[in-house]
Amino acid sequence: MTTHSATLPATPPQGPPSDRRVLAEAARRADDLLAGLPAPPARDAAQHEAASTALDGIRALRTHYMEAHAEEIYDELTAGRTRYLRIDELVRAAATACPGLVPTDEQMADERSRKQADKEGREIDQGIFLRGILRAPKAGPHLLDAMLRPTPRALRLLPEFAASGVVRMEAVRLERRDGVAYLTLCRDDCLNAEDAQQVEDMETAVDLALLDPSVRMGLVRGGEMSHPRYRGRRVFCAGVNLKKLSSGDIPLVDFLLRRELGYLNKIVRGVFTDGSWRSRLIDKPWMAAVDSFAIGGGAQLLLVFDHVLAASDSYISLPAAKEGIIPGAANYRLTRFTGPRVARQVILGGRQLRADEPDARTLVDEVVPPEGMDAAIEAALARLDGDAVLANRRMVNLAEEPPEGFGRYMAEFALQQALRIYGADVIGKVGRFGAGPA
Template sequence: MRMDYVQTHAEEIYDSLTAGRAKYLRIDELVRAAAVAYPGLVPTDEQMAAERSRPQAEKAGREIDQGIFLRGILRAPKAGQHLLDAMLRPTTRALQLLPEFVESGVVQMEAVRLERRDGVAYVTLCRDDCLNAEDVEQVDDMETAVDLALLDPSVRVGMVRGGEMTHPRYLGRRVFCAGINLKKLSSGDIPLVDFLLRRELGYIHKIVRGVFTGDSWHSPFVDKPWLAAVDSFAIGGGAQLLLVFDHVVAASDAYFSLPAAKEGIIPGASNFRLSRITGPRVARQVILGGRQIRADEPDARLLVDEVVAPGEMDVAISRALASLDADAVRANRRMLNLAEEPPDEFRRYMAEFALQQALRIYGEDVISKVGRFGAG
């Protein structure tokens, strides 16, 4: 059985694919290498290309085999930790853009604008046509932006905020994030490896741990404090993202929700983080019951640090950024994150997530629920 084989031989398989852990392969590179070295263990490039050409409802479910493989690798202590470190290394794209960003302080991407001003990296989500709904391009742009903010020595603090929308319903208003792009999920364009796993193991984990460089004797990671500013709403992946920030400012008319259970999928690492932040009862109400939390109700203070009138957001953001720029903040937030989210616990959660989410995106209920978005 595939699962038993990978679980039994995970360390051996991983060492053979990475030359004894001398090579750092990202998850997409790892599954491609495994397809060549271990025929039949995971889908080939040709098989995955055929899958990508089909809507979700017509796929053969080959990503489930990828989920089985990655579950086994992540469960193995040495291989799993090495893979996490590989995913925390800067992307090739970010390294190519770094000289330009250091010099100009601006990088404009399709889904994200990054601008450095007075030591702050302002990351603005700018997919105004879809209310910053998440897809593969958005994840790629976000990881690039986070890498650049962490690697630029002139940046001391990072901040994420939604830009102004052209969508008729929110014309001229800022929106943080509408969650996963359900139309893309229905059309088969939300992959397990390049989206669902990459966003968790890539840029979101980098906000927590930092980017892995291995350059310093006192820490192999370059990490910095992060602030999030929520205008209008943070739905799904947007709400998930808030759980890793050091400070969150929200407008009083904003709201938060994790509708993944209604959609049929698992809301990333929220099941790992939310109970710690809100307590188990509220976490179950939000994740299992689809409860929406308004910024002006008491439980919102479990998710955000400050709630201010919409017209006071800029002032509150400036004040919070100044407080995060204190000398001792970086070391203390590193120790807080280590205590609150031990790497081994995160690794074990993500191992199970790799398989369970792979199964969920092919569930009949998910196909049925998101199918209506395919006609749009």
């Protein structure tokens, strides 16, 4: 099919960026041009240039529009901030209320049906929208609160968990024993590699642990593996599932952003409720136990826990340079643990830290022989169960990670991570990872 770049001007249509009609018309013209082109990998140089010009033009308009009208749009979508919409609900509502601002449900369904290399990159447009909302002084904090509310799935499962003390999900097994919520990562075939299902199950489990008044604290540990290389051994987490990233199944909204704004932020701050005058957040102490390794997202997890125990033969790494993506909020958090030099070595240079080396002790509170992990866990949980621990961890977290600073970081992360997952280098790298074992 032959298409000419002249079908869309290099500069966006004239008109004020506040005019929704101008935005909708520019988006329609860009979509018409893209629809007339082959899938991205099959485009020739001229077609790539035409697509790039069209996308740059409409994305500039969307950026300007969000800079001018983020608060207005958010108030419209949330009825003056009286409704709490999660990020997935928010982008869908925006697609209906403001045509051309974000991709439609149909466009996103088409994107989800493609491999990462074949996608148009429409999640970048979601990133532009969410960056604008998270930057806004009133909308941003409200959206963060919305993401701290318990999920409907957790509320449905809460009576079952309160009664039985057990909930088994695909990626996480949750058990309550003696006031401790034990969250066991149980993706035994893929070394607990993360995907959208793991994020769904982890947020559900964190919500249940926080909402159940019988739970005083939570512990996260990896279960025993059936994977050939680690059969019968516990593994903490291998990070993002690169096979699924290559196949197009690691979404921006439902994985990369939900993970940071959802269960990880709930571990730090608690779950948001309409409860006591003392606090609208229910928070509890959390501990992690690392067996074998904590890679990528697994290492990011360690940065939100109150106590981290590691087996002496385990290691920690953030292979961001190797994968080409941003390691969640690690760029925001890691420096305060390790200092700037080690943080750069780990994030930019891919340095791996053995649990028993000195620099790792900034991330790990205790290192014990593998055979001593169970006893060490029980002893550490007992120490974390003091009456004043909860109030003090709340104040430490507030001092170290104020919500406004976290919101500013996540605003920029929303766009920069979207750009990275569609970078040519990332698509090439995850394509090679995707061809190998998980």
